[in-house]
Amino acid sequence: MNSADVLSLCKRRGFIWPAYEIYGGIAGLYDYGPMGAAMKNNIVHVWRKAYTLGEGFVEIDADTIGPEIVFKASGHLDKFSDALVSCVKCKTPYRADHLLKEHHPNPASLSHGDMDDLIQKVGVVCMECGGEISKVEDFNLMFKTMIGPGAIGRTGYLRPETAQGMFYNFNSLHRHMREKLPFGVIQIGRGYRNEISPRQGVIRLREFNMMEAELFIDPKDKTWPRFDAIKQDQIRLVPNEPGDTELSVTLEEALKKGIIANEVLAYFVGFTQRFLVTVGVDPERLRFRQHLKTEMAHYAADCWDAEALLSFGWTEIVGIADRGCWDLSRHIEFSNVEMNGFRRYDEPVEVEKEVLKPKYGMLGPQFKAKSSAVGKALEAADPKLIEDGGITVQVDGAPMIIEAKYFDVARVKEKVSGEKFVPHVIEPSHGLDRIMYTCLEHAYTEKEDKEGKYLVMRLAPLSAPIKLGIFPLMGKDELAKPAMELDAEFRANEVATSYDDSGSIGRRYARMDEVGTPYCVTVDYQTLEDDTVTIRDRDSTAQVRVKRSILLKTVVDLLNGKRSFADLKG
RNA sequence: GCAGGUGUAAUCUAGCGGUUAGGAUUUUAGCCUUCCAAGCUAAACACCCGGGUUCGAAUCCCGGCACCUGCACCA
Structure with a gap:
């Protein structure tokens, strides 16, 4: 195969x-x-x-x-891109970072221009023909629109x-x-x-x-x-x-x-x-x-x-x-939106720590419009960073030195009931598509018969596109009518069937075998006498006769794997 | 992307400068048929695409596309 x-x-x-x-x-x-x-x-x-x-x-x-x-954050824009160069003479393509491996500790980190320069400087040539190497081009595996x-x-x-x-x-x-x-x-x-x-x-x-x-x-x-x-x-x-x-x-x-x-x-x-x-x-x-x-x-x-x-x-x-x-860390970084899980402690923990208490009454006259931002920065600051009686904080992106007279250092008790973390x-x-193909290839079975190759797709019943073939043994009305009724009953119960009354019974079984249909039900002359039909198993080609009254349940159980065909025979 | 190979019906294939392009399977209609590709009679369906050479191309040449193998590339 x-x-x-x-x-x-x-x-x-x-x-x-x-x-x-x-x-x-x-x-x-x-x-x-x-x-x-x-x-x-x-x-x-x-x-x-x-x-x-x-x-x-x-x-x-x-x-x-x-x-x-989104794809900058996910890394696909950078990591899915290859810096591609090729030989001017014989067109052999190379990844630029591979060519520069021996000339730079981390060639992938270089810009394209830097790669071009380095290739020139160290004189990299084509490994196939010794030809000159082209400029770096970006090849990204994503479809752009x-x-x-x-x-x-x-x-x-x-x-x-x-x-x-x-x-x-x-x-x-x-x-x-x-x-x-x-x-x-x-x-x-x-x-x-x-x-x-x-x-x-x-x-x-x-x-x-x-x-x-x-x-x-x-x-x-x-x-x-x-x-x-x-x-x-x-x-x-x-x-x-x-x-x-x-x-x-x-x-x-x-x-x-x-x-x-x-x-x-x-x-x-x-x-x-x-x-x-x-x-x-x-x-x-x-x-x-x-x-x-x-x-x-x-x-x-x-x-x-x-x-x-x-x-x-x-x-x-x-x-x-x-x-x-x-x-998640990357999306946090690129979007500036926090994404956390919260780990609740068994017992809330009391934490004592030092904090800065801004003296808002003094901040206002001194810093005017900025005073509120300064105050917030002080509240967020770590008292350990106090140096020479003052502290440096970031206000609107710029560092400011705030003298000690504008704040107090206080010890406070805080109840902490858990901690945030970025989930893994x-x-x-x-x-x-690969799973589909694997199922198809693993199901593919060839047998030899007098016609030559006989193909059986041994698909799992749950995967098989058609679950049940339903045939009258002969295309005559007295057999076709009850068979069509059965077909309607199965379809009403969400069992995908294929009704077929054309050609010989063997051909119809063969057709179902090729598309992996696990079971076939045949209505024959005995059906008219005792209300039984045969169920035929794809993999063994064996048949058992069951009462029509339990047929639906029997077939559904077979398809779901609740019963095996071998059990039916006993 | 590179090198080599292949391209004739749904499938497998014959034909290799002049054929109504042949066969088999399949499919469809009908006959026959009491359980595993039975038989009979009909019917349907094809030269990968575009150029060129030639009086004439499925056949030879060039280009494209697709598939296969190897290389390269690749969660």
């Missing part, structure tokens, strides 16, 4: 189509067809339920276009991740969650990256779907209440310590041995594994790899990737990062 076979099936059966195909297509852009869109919705549904109903996260839906400052027309337009960018929407809305979310930590937020939507070289089908796209969760926590409490429920789950880990190889341990062991840094991170590694297996990722082809220190993103303190083994090799499909306080963030970030 290779990716071309899978993509060919995806195209033929309406899962994934190259976008704008009648115009020749655009690399890195793909559309989901009817089967793909349905399957994507199914995976999203499972994920959303796990986070909202399961873990109590709330969902938001923020904009995909943002003003420049204008918000508003003409001269009044502001520079904006399409978001490269959904995460920022959850960070810049922190205060509103915190208030909504009644100012309690921890709380979690999810967002499902598109992100955009102008990739230099999109490849490998839907693995690297220029427009892609993400499911991201941001969990805001107290950095002093990185535990999780439901960890006990999953701590026995086995997990394949590839730590980043030199010499460490892949190992299979329980989450509990991984935490005890310090392989995974904290409990909440370990919990979401396990939670992610459960989710992925539920929607159809093969556990034998799934592992978690810790990021090397050098590949850690600019915002991450620790990061574990869920990797799936695909025909392209091990491929990242989920990143679970401890982003620390990086994002745990981020499980899912590449939805």
Whole structure:
């Protein structure tokens, strides 16, 4: 099996189509067809339920276009930019900071002009052909646009991740969650990256779907209440310590041995594994790899990737990062808006401290209009900074020396009931398109039969776009009528069906096998006698006969995994 | 972005200067058919795009686009 076979099936059966195909297509852009869109919705549904109903996260839906400052704050404008140079002669591109590594302690910090100068000064030439190196050009992976027309337009960018929407809305979310930590937020939507070289089908796209969760926590409490429920789950880990190889341990062991840094991170590694297996990722082809220190993103303190083994090799499909306080701190810095959690002490603490008491009666005549600002500055000042009977404070941005006669030093008692802190963030970030593709490739099974290749997509029932095929054994009225009634009944109960009365029964089963439909129900002549129908299992091709009266419940239980097909037979 | 390879129906492919562009699968209509791609009869659908060479181009040349492989790049 290779990716071309899978993509060919995806195209033929309406899962994934190259976008704008009648115009020749655009690399890195793909559309989901009817089967793909349905399957994507199914995976999203499972994920959303796990986070909202399961873990109590709330969902938001923020904009995909943002003003420049958001991405200055997030770091994407700087860190997603590469200073690019190329050889004038052979056009080989280089990253300017890579070329200057040996000539400067921190070349990435240089301005473009300084890089140009340094390249000239030390005489860097092309490593391929010895040619001259061009001037530095900026290449940013974000799509740039204008918000508003003409001269009044502001520079904006399409978001490269959904995460920022959850960070810049922190205060509103915190208030909504009644100012309690921890709380979690999810967002499902598109992100955009102008990739230099999109490849490998839907693995690297220029427009892609993400499911991201941001969990805001107290950095002093990185535990999780439901960890006990999953701590026995086995997990394949590839730590980043030199010499460490892949190992299979329980989450509990991984935490005890310090392989995974904290409990909440370990919990979401396990939670992610459960989710992925539920929607159809093969556990034998799934592992978690810790990021090397050098590949850690600019915002991450620790990061574990869920990797799936695909025909392209091990491929990242989920990143679970401890982003620390990086994002919120940056938005605080750029917006001048405080974003805090509040850690309440068990008992309020009485603190005695010295403060300055401005003598407002003297300040007024001396400082006139500025007196109120001087007073506030004095109240905020630290008495330890008093020197030579005076103190220097900042008033309207300028330092002022205030003599001691304008204030008293007093000891006061203060009740402190807690402290503020910038929350840390745990981020499980899912590449939805990659997860989709992984489910498709892991489901892809070829068998040999007399016709040649026989394809079965062993999709997880929860992901499958069609849940149930419904067939009359023959397209005759006496069979077709009850079959159509069954079909209507299932659809009324939100089971996606496909009714089919054309061609031989074997062909109809085969058609359903190719789009991953887990079960088929067939109405035959015996149905007319005893009101039973057969249920046929995709993976074993076995059939059981069940009473029509319990059919709906039986099928729903099979789809939800409450019963297995093998149990039905007994 | 660089180098190499590939581009014929929804899919797999034959044709390699002159063909009504062939086959298979699929799809559609009908006949037949009592459970795993059965059979019969019809029908539908294609030379990636744009230039050039030539009396004549799916075929040769150039450019573009897409896909594949490697390099580079990349949460």
